[in-house]
Amino acid sequence: MTEATMEAEALAPADAKEGEVATPVLWADVQAEHLSMLRLAPLPTDRATGGRPLRFVEFGRAERHSKDFSLLRMSYRLPGQKTRKEQNNLDIWVDHANRAVRVGPESGLQIEPWNRGLGRFMLAQGIHWAQKRWSEYRIEGIALANKDALNEDTRMRRDHFLKTQGFEVAYADPQHLKGSVNEAKVGNLNNSWNADKVQIVEILDAAQMLQQADQKIQEQEVTIRKAEDKVSKYRRDDSSLRFTIACLVTFAVFQAGLLIWIATHR
Structure with missing residues (x-):
């Protein structure tokens, strides 16, 4: 057993079920290393999110690899705007022992500014990264937050976002409150995004x-x-x-x- 595996198992949640992807914290301090600029195209005003003017954001990513795990960490930074620590971050964890992929953080993907195509862009980047090497791995299913289902418009936006990337959304109740994303094969997911909304600027x-x-x-x-x-x-x-x-x-x-x-x- 490698040092990375022992550290991951020691720091993984105690109630993790057998076969689930353990989320190691051996790379907890990893910060963005490769930076690029994204152009958010000006869009018509949305009734839910307000004005959507032309904006530029900094997109950062970092990779880590070991025998047992791989990590892609992505984040956004907005000039002149402060965001909470849990916002604008996405981790793609790969567990090679279980041939499985997990998307983090556990609190869910929280994007600011919302409704500008950034969430889909970030998830598409993570899918593309995983497909290059581990297209045969499975990406585990997750339960969706109930709070997103309280508003019908928010729920439909979330479901459309997930289905566009190739995920299957299922509900355990007719009220569409208890939703989940089914397990899927990495190679079957969609790694594209709406290039009319988000463009990478070299x-x-x-x-x-x-x-x-x-x-x-x-x-x-x-x-x-x-x-x-x-x-x-x-x-x-x-x-x-x-x-x-x-x-x-x-x-x-x-x-x-x-x-x-x-x-x-x-």
């Missing part, structure tokens, strides 16, 4: 976007300066016209007064 693409943005800013500055020059010219012309009109009015009043004086002193 370094050169990001540099080109910044360059284009800088050029547009410079062009706008030139346009603004030209507009300001025109406004200043119109103001000067307006002042000249006002002065001319005032002189003409004064002269007309003087002429009228002179004519009245001549008429009254004949």
Whole structure:
């Protein structure tokens, strides 16, 4: 038995059933190492989640491998926005002894911002990673949180998200409260996502976007300066016209007064 296996078994939950994937904590401190930028396309305002403007987020991932376990850890970071520790994280654990895969964390996938395609993108990345090496492994079934089923719209969104990736959702009651995801073969899952919502931005693409943005800013500055020059010219012309009109009015009043004086002193 390897050191990694002993450590995993020692730290695994005591009530884990035989045959289930043990969730080791030997890589608990692993943080994102490979970073990339994602572009969230602007989408129409949603009645449930509000506005969905253009945004950019940092996507990070890290891998660890041993004889007994493999791990893919993924996370998001949003510039200028704080999130809770349990948000925007997804782990894919592979138990080679049992030829099984588990998706974590146990609290469920919590994504912020919601309804932008990030959850599907992250899960698709995890499926693709597992399929490259362990397509014959099974991904174990899990019970779905009851709180997500209290709102019909939320439940339908969740079920659609899971079914789109190839999972089978089943319910033990007609009220659709006690839901679960059935066990599935890794190779049968769908590793695609909605590329119209989430695009991976490479370094050169990001540099080109910044360059284009800088050029547009410079062009706008030139346009603004030209507009300001025109406004200043119109103001000067307006002042000249006002002065001319005032002189003409004064002269007309003087002429009228002179004519009245001549008429009254004949």
